[in-house]
Amino acid sequence: MKEIPLGFVAGTVIKRIDWAEHLFSLHVHAPASAFPSPPFTAGQFSKLAVRNENDEWVRRAYSMVNKPCIEGDDAVFEFLVIEIPDGKLTPLLGDLKPGDDVLVGTLPAGFMTLDEVPDTTKDLWMLSTGTGIGPFISILEEVEQCQRFDHLVLVHAVRTQEELVYKDKIIDLMKAYKGKLRYVPIVSRESVSGALSGRIPQQLQTGGLATAAHVPLTEQNSFFYLCGNPNMVHDTRDALQQMGYKKHLRREAGHFSFENYW
Numbered sequence: 274m275k276e277i278p279l280g281f282v283a284g285t286v287i288k289r290i291d292w293a294e295h296l297f298s299l300h301v302h303a304p305a306s307a308f309p310s311p312p313f314t315a316g317q318f319s320k321l322a323v324r325n326e327n328d329e330w331v332r333r334a335y336s337m338v339n340k341p342c343i344e345g346d347d348a349v350f351e352f353l354v355i356e357i358p359d360g361k362l363t364p365l366l367g368d369l370k371p372g373d374d375v376l377v378g379t380l381p382a383g384f385m386t387l388d389e390v391p392d393t394t395k396d397l398w399m400l401s402t403g404t405g406i407g408p409f410i411s412i413l414e415e416v417e418q419c420q421r422f423d424h425l426v427l428v429h430a431v432r433t434q435e436e437l438v439y440k441d442k443i444i445d446l447m448k449a450y451k452g453k454l455r456y457v458p459i460v461s462r463e464s465v466s467g468a469l470s471g472r473i474p475q476q477l478q479t480g481g482l483a484t485a486a487h488v489p490l491t492e493q494n495s496f497f498y499l500c501g502n503p504n505m506v507h508d509t510r511d512a513l514q515q516m517g518y519k520k521h522l523r524r525e526a527g528h529f530s531f532e533n534y535w
């Protein structure tokens with residue numbers, strides 16, 4: 274393998290799940306000795322890198338979907354990726370299969386974690402589009418830590434039904450949470466029974482999300498994490514601000530925080 278860039282370690286693809294054309298998950302193992310223990314905090318992202326046809330490393334950020342863990346000598350990472358036609362890295366990731374090499378960044382980062390949620394929060398709302406559901410699955414895997422909340426609401430907005438990924442995992446988590454976890458799928462470009470239609474900001478403002486989740490929105494109890502498409506993040510911020518919610522800052526507790534994927 275060409276010399277590994279600083280801040281990366283060689284990993285191996287262990288498993289691949291294809292959810293739909295262009296939408297897949299990669300399970301990657303990398304030497305645990307290259308990472309802190311645990312290797313990351315639920316909700317964080319790391320980087321993946323692959324060499325392109327010009328022999329250059331192409332690297333991008335990807336959130337971990339799994340619960341932080343180490344198996345034997347390996348740190349375990351799971352990533353959910355959508356392949357962007359003409360994208361620089363995702364078509365290369367899309368070619369990976371079990372046994373292939375991929376570089377993993379050794380410095381996981383990001384503040385969309387449970388520690389950053391204000392202590393006063395009773396209901397944690399996780400609003401995602403597309404692959405933005407990934408870090409929320411990782412957070413939800415921390416079942417014990419999440420017991421501090423009365424309710425957890427996972428909202429996943431996608432274009433088509435086949436992009437509603439990790440359904441079996443979500444069903445298992447709902448059982449583990451014994452009623453605390455509510456799952457609200459939104460499908461925008463098909464009519465799907467059991468899913469809301471439209472978009473997150475509109476469903477927030479009309480009360481559709483609160484009704485579907487059976488969890489009221491209140492300034493006292495609700496905290497919102499937003500993740501995925503930056504246009505969704507922008508419009509949802511506007512909607513939340515119009516509803517009286519404030520951006521969360523470390524120096525001044527507020528009601529929402531976000532991570533843009535591009």
Ligand SMILES: Cc1cc2nc3c(=O)[nH]c(=O)nc-3n(C[C@H](O)[C@H](O)[C@H](O)COP(=O)(O)OP(=O)(O)OC[C@H]3O[C@@H](n4cnc5c(N)ncnc54)[C@H](O)[C@@H]3O)c2cc1C
Binds near residue numbers: 337357
């Ligand atoms: C903190 C962070 C975490 C991220 N986590 C993930 C993740 O878990 N899974 C993931 O697939 N991507 C994630 N991304 C996006 C990822 O880093 C790449 O930008 C993406 O995979 C496209 O890479 P590319 O080289 O193929 O496309 P590029 O050649 O860089 O083209 C970028 C264009 O692709 C589109 N795009 C980028 N990311 C997405 C996306 N996730 N969904 C839909 N359209 C997109 C946008 O139009 C963007 O302008 C994350 C980004 C950040 C900043």
Ligand SMILES: NC(=O)c1ccc[n+]([C@@H]2O[C@H](COP(=O)([O-])OP(=O)(O)OC[C@H]3O[C@@H](n4cnc5c(N)ncnc54)[C@H](OP(=O)(O)O)[C@@H]3O)[C@@H](O)[C@H]2O)c1
Binds near residue numbers: 358430472473502504
């Ligand atoms: N080649 C292919 O066949 C193929 C297939 C799938 C994806 N892709 C690639 O993947 C990318 C799309 O990924 P994705 O499906 O995760 O994309 P997305 O465009 O981020 O759509 C995900 C969800 O976000 C919603 N959304 C978009 N803008 C919003 C806003 N301003 N406010 C609130 N919600 C908003 C969408 O609603 P709306 O539907 O109303 O916009 C949709 O429900 C594309 O850029 C494309 O390159 C390619």
